[in-house]
Amino acid sequence: MARHYLDHASTTPLRPEARSAMAAWEETGITADPGRVHTEGRMVRAALEEAREQVAGLFGVRGRQVVFTSGGTESVNAAVWGVWRRDPGPVACAGVEHSAVRDASARTSPVVPIDVDGRGRIEPAAVEDALARGLTLHGRRPALVHCQWANHEVGTVHPVAEVVDLCRRQGVMTHVDAVAAAGHVEVDLDRLGADLVSVSAHKLGGPAGIGALVIRRGLRLDPFVVGGEQERARRAGLENVMGAIGFGAAAAHLARPDVRTAEEAVAPDRAAGAGRRRGGRDHPVRRSGPPASPSGVPRGGRGGGGAGPLGSGPGRHRRPLGLVVLVGEPRTLPGAGGHGGRRREVAAPVGGMVDDGR
Numbered sequence: 001m002a003r004h005y006l007d008h009a010s011t012t013p014l015r016p017e018a019r020s021a022m023a024a025w026e027e028t029g030i031t032a033d034p035g036r037v038h039t040e041g042r043m044v045r046a047a048l049e050e051a052r053e054q055v056a057g058l059f060g061v062r063g064r065q066v067v068f069t070s071g072g073t074e075s076v077n078a079a080v081w082g083v084w085r086r087d088p089g090p091v092a093c094a095g096v097e098h099s100a101v102r103d104a105s106a107r108t109s110p111v112v113p114i115d116v117d118g119r120g121r122i123e124p125a126a127v128e129d130a131l132a133r134g135l136t137l138h139g140r141r142p143a144l145v146h147c148q149w150a151n152h153e154v155g156t157v158h159p160v161a162e163v164v165d166l167c168r169r170q171g172v173m174t175h176v177d178a179v180a181a182a183g184h185v186e187v188d189l190d191r192l193g194a195d196l197v198s199v200s201a202h203k204l205g206g207p208a209g210i211g212a213l214v215i216r217r218g219l220r221l222d223p224f225v226v227g228g229e230q231e232r233a234r235r236a237g238l239e240n241v242m243g244a245i246g247f248g249a250a251a252a253h254l255a256r257p258d259v260r261t262a263e264e265a266v267a268p269d270r271a272a273g274a275g276r277r278r279g280g281r282d283h284p285v286r287r288s289g290p291p292a293s294p295s296g297v298p299r300g301g302r303g304g305g306g307a308g309p310l311g312s313g314p315g316r317h318r319r320p321l322g323l324v325v326l327v328g329e330p331r332t333l334p335g336a337g338g339h340g341g342r343r344r345e346v347a348a349p350v351g352g353m354v355d356d357g358r
């Protein structure tokens with residue numbers, strides 16, 4: 001009997017684009033520390049920075065905002081630690097957050113719980129309530145509010161833009177765990193404006209063991225992992241270049257204008273409201289175009305392609321309808337609704353979250 005892997009919410013199979021990019025890099029035989037100035041070091045540095053631009057391009061941010069980590073868990077820990085070093089106040093966190101968020105928060109700070117509604121949704125009013133409760137219980141408002149973008153178990157997509165907006169108006173920092181959302185719904189981080197966002201490659205067809213913490217422009221945080229100047233002194237340790245190349249290739253594939261997110265595949269008219277790659281502003285990554293490839297590795301040969309355009313549009317209230325599971329390898333589906341009957345590849349043959357457009 002054929003067995004089919006359905007547990008994409010835990011981890012996704014490696015995308016062919018990521019696999020071939022990593023294989024092409026392996027074939028170059030180049031080994032070097034990207035921090036070294038010799039020729040090989042500079043070639044590895046170029047490959048790493050190209051991957052960073054690809055990841056940044058998918059999320060609508062600049063490359064220097066992307067700090068590579070060992071995965072979502074480390075990104076979350078780095079966010080919590082970094083904020084705590086700046087401002088060791090209480091932290092507001094809902095019980096539906098991933099254990100990485102809950103445990104990292106509980107280790108550093110008193111946690112003010114954010115109540116969720118009957119569907120497990122983090123409503124802005126509940127965040128406001130938690131901010132007020134922090135004041136009552138701890139004599140000050142929380143220093144940090146966590147709001148996951150999508151829930152990793154039941155697929156609830158939270159009104160993250162509204163929560164971030166509320167916190168920004170109150171001068172409270174925000175961390176968004178976008179690990180379960182990235183690659184499956186539109187994640188335009190420049191537009192979102194959160195202080196810190198965690199993502200992970202193995203949830204979107206990249207390899208395990210690499211993720212990123214995306215840091216708001218201008219925000220400086222103490223590193224969680226210390227002992228070296230890598231990642232602009234924001235994360236010590238020799239970079240996982242192979243992992244970054246796979247992550248970059250998966251991200252570049254997902255950013256292509258002809259690739260749909262799971263959300264767009266199952267609810268094209270609603271997803272079109274999010275404006276992904278349709279109209280909207282000209283993204284800086286797009287404007288400047290993909291970086292040159294001084295690594296000597298042909299850009300196409302790594303299977304990554306360039307960073308795609310990221311349009312933006314009005315935010316939407318996303319409400320959970322349930323979990324959508326698309327089974328199988330990336331494939332083409334007949335276009336429908338807003339896609340004008342064209343055929344498009346489905347970006348995420350995985351558990352995806354949809355909204356009901358209300």
Ligand SMILES: Cc1ncc(COP(=O)(O)O)c(C=O)c1O
Pocket residue numbers: 009010070071072073074076098100148150151152177178179180200201202211
């Ligand atoms: C929502 C969420 N956050 C964080 C993580 C941790 O990510 P990683 O497995 O890359 O450490 C996961 C992994 O399942 C997750 O689903």
